[in-house]
Amino acid sequence: MTTENDVSLSLLMTEVGEAIVYADQQWVVRYCNDVYLNGLGLGREQVIGKTPMDYQPNFSRSIFYALMEQVFRDGKAVAQIGYSTILRRWLLVRAFPLKNGALMLANDASESIVKQHLLAGKAIKDPLTGLPNKLGLTTAVDELLKANKPFTLMILGLDRFRSINDALGHAGGDMALLEISSKFQSATEPDETLYRLSADEFVVLKKQGLSGIEKRFAVFKKVAETPILLHGQSFVLSSSAGISSFPNDGADSELLLKRASLALHKAKIFGRGKLYLYVDGMETESQLQAQTESDLRRAIEDNEFRLVFQPKGDMATGQVIGAEALIRWNHPTRGLLSPISFLGVAEECRLMREIDLFVLREAARVNATWRGFGIECPVSINLSTEMLSDRGLIALVKDIFHDQNVPLNMLEIEIPEGVLMAELESSIEILASLREMGVRISMDDFGTGYSSFSYLARFNIQTLKIDRSFISGLDVSTINIKIVRAIIQMARSLELEVVAEGVETLGELNKLKELHCNTVQGYFYAKPMTSEDFISFFMIKNAVRNRMSPFSI
Structure with missing residues (x-):
């Protein structure tokens, strides 16, 4: 028998403009309106x-589940603002206890309401994401320490997050953090709690030891790599992680957090998207890195960097047809340092822009010097991800090379394959503009990332550099021969040039010749050298063609 109250409730649910659902105490949905159904697409x-x-597999991980559960438990009305990963927007959700269940209402939260919500929780939660903050983390860790139960701290540090702030400002960065935090929250398991530590760092507190932590990191890394669409632009990030655990790495919350942070720092320096566990000795490494950062800042002011140049040789003639500029640091006490010793630290402490500017200016200056000797030789340079996503790069390149009276077709920018894929949307317009100006674009480390024909076409690549891992032992590795042959054939079909880097033996050179590779670079042809030595080397190699072996020294 339908009561008057039932009829009134039904009319109310039909006429209001927000999603409404009524569930009994067993969570079975007994009524919902069309707004609710349309939002779910069911x-x-x-x-x-x-x-x-049943119809939302991840519902138990959402804030809406916690809200309804609280109503069933306490019998009191509650309200909460949360981000829906299904609807991809912020919702104001209210739940009310009824005699045999609960009624939940949800509608879009306005920007002002969201801000008020964030401010209200500032004292006990992270003011932006609503997640528990560092204070909440240390409290939870202290409780686990008292219980003497094993647990793991995993700090997740977002990679390339600065590209969003640079493109859209901090407001855009905040919107990205809101989306990422919600996705991370949905990815947590029942024995895990997510915290926001600071800036672009989150912490997963797992109430278990290290078993299976690599698989859990892979889950969060995949979440972080999901494209984020903001203001019509798509951004692809990633995540690195540092791990510490109790009782292995200490019995103090601050110490455990510090050691997980040290592990994250190492992961950031030695390659993004990596997972590092804390090991003894990382404190010493951190002190050395801090000293390196201090020295780098002085090096920039005192102009301690140098470029050396590794020639590229034409396979058919042996002539020099290009050179790659490689940076070195002439450290006053440690001697001449290779990039692996300092670029990771420079990127972590955001000094790459100054180093990139040095590389650009020095490459243009040296090229102008060579032209004074009648040498027309393109110079390849490597730039950081930060610079490649900076729209100011276009004007910088144009002005620097114009000041040296060097044509822009004398510059080639080598971009690692992984960077191209990760920064696809933010880089394509910049690279297209550089190509229109005459700058050549080369894909470095080809074969180690996620390339496809569509990427090659969109970036208008002119050259593929086959990664040295495929060249090493080429004359004895059947697998490498097949891979290199396939790359060369693909490049030829796309009318691209191919450079084999890391050629160190005669056997590797002869095999590349059989495979019809265009150009080689490596110690067998020439080691990196100063600008002055390059002039002499170029004059010798390009003076007489095909005398004896093209690669005779």
């Missing part, structure tokens, strides 16, 4: 008589 028969867990 039919009434898919919802009525079922629990939200």
Whole structure:
């Protein structure tokens, strides 16, 4: 028998403009309105008589689950603002206890309401994401330490997050953090709690030891790599992680957090998207890195950097047809340092722009000097991800080379394959503009990332550099021969040039010749050398063609 109250409630649910759902105490949905169904994209028969867990597999991880559960437990009305990963927007959710269940209402939260919500929780939660903050983390860790139960701290540091701030400002960065934090939260397991530590760092507190932590990191890394669409632009980030655990790495919350942070720092320096566990000795490494950062700042002011140049040789003639500029640091006490010794630290402490500017200016200056000797030889340089996503790069390149009276076709920018894929949307316009100006674009480390024909076409690549890992032992590795042959054939079909880097033996050279590779670079042809030595080397190699072996020294 339908009561007057039932009729009134039904009319109310039909006429209001927000999503409404009524579930009994067993979580079975007994009623919902069309707004609720339309938001989920489901039919009434898919919802009525079922629990939200039946038609939304991740419902138990959402804030809406916690809200309803609180109503069932306490019998009091509650309200909460949260981000829906299904609807991809912020919602104001209210839940009310009824005699045999609970009624939940949800509608879009306005920007002002969201801000008020964030401010209200500032004292006990992270003011932006609503996640527990560092204070909440240390409190939870202290409780676990008192219970003497094993647990793991995993600090997740977002990679390339600065590209969003640079493109859209901090407001855009905040919107990205809101989306990422919600996705991370949905990815947590029942024994895990997510915290926001600072800036672009989150912490997963797992109430277990290290077993399976690599798989859990892979899950969060995949979440971080999901494209983020903001203001019509797509951004692809990644995540690195540092791990510490109790009782292995200490019995103090601050110490455990510090050691996980040290492990994250190492992961950031030695390659993004990596997972590092804390090991003894990382404190000493951190002190050395801090000293390196201090020395780098002085090096920039005192102009301690140098470029050396490794020639590229034409396979058919042996002539020099290009050179790659490689940076070195003439450290006053440690001697001449290779990039692996300092670029990771420079990137971590955001000094790459100054180093990139040095490389650009020095490459243009040296090229102008060579032209004074009648040498027309393109110079290849490597730039950081930060610089490649900076729209100011276009004007910088144009002005620097114009000041030296060097044509822009004398510059080639080598970009690692992984960087091209990760920064696809933010880089394509910049690279296209550089190409229109005459700058050549080369894909470095080809074969180690995620290339496809569509990427090659979109970036208008002119040259592929086959990664040295495929060249090493080429004359004895059947697998490497097949890979290199396939790359060369693909490049030829796309009318691209191919450079084999890391050629160190005659056997590797002869095999590349059989495979019809265009150009070689490596110690067998020439080691990196100063600008002055390059002039002499170029004059010798290009003076007489095909005398004896093209690669005779």
